[in-house]
Amino acid sequence: MKTLYLLRHAEAEASGGFADNDHGRLLSARGRVEARAVGDYMKTNGFLPDLVLGSDSIRTVSTARQAMEGVFGNEKSPVKTQFDRALYLAPADALLARIHAVPSGVSQLLIVGHNPGLSELAAYLDAGGAYEMEGFPPATLAVYHTAAEDWALVAPDNTNMKTFFTPNVA
Numbered sequence: 001m002k003t004l005y006l007l008r009h010a011e012a013e014a015s016g017g018f019a020d021n022d023h024g025r026l027l028s029a030r031g032r033v034e035a036r037a038v039g040d041y042m043k044t045n046g047f048l049p050d051l052v053l054g055s056d057s058i059r060t061v062s063t064a065r066q067a068m069e070g071v072f073g074n075e076k077s078p079v080k081t082q083f084d085r086a087l088y089l090a091p092a093d094a095l096l097a098r099i100h101a102v103p104s105g106v107s108q109l110l111i112v113g114h115n116p117g118l119s120e121l122a123a124y125l126d127a128g129g130a131y132e133m134e135g136f137p138p139a140t141l142a143v144y145h146t147a148a149e150d151w152a153l154v155a156p157d158n159t160n161m162k163t164f165f166t167p168n169v170a
Helices: 019-024 029-044 058-072 092-100 117-125
Strands: 002-008 051-055 080-084 108-113 141-146 159-165
Touching (some): 029 058, 108 117
Parallel strands (some): 002 108
Antiparallel strands (some): 141 159
16 A cells, blocks of 8 residues: 655745746745644654655745654655656646656655645545545645555545644644
């Protein structure tokens, strides 16, 4: 059984209004706390990805790094990470195509991305009806188990959402 984690980036600072600036938006102070809380949740629940794939935007890279710090503390994360411009604001079908290309030796995969693509992928994979996240808020982590033996076979008929978590940060 394989485990797929979908993580929306944590809260980012407001955009300065320039389209080119969106890619470089930083996490807000709240976003840094949210991302770390996701990592703490992952550690507590034994959610340890073998591979992290994400958009190369500053906010997704920072979210992934903060979350892995929550999992591993001060130790250097042993998890391989790849950040790709093609995943920046990627639609659901592009995210699923990237998942399908993951080597079969990876057991637990974390995707860090953006809405609306991530939300659409979450809803697509949750055809069984457990989808309750109401828009996939920032820093939401959805956890799926798939019976697919290879990532190329991941589909709604063999993949079920097991849980989701959104940090409650004041």
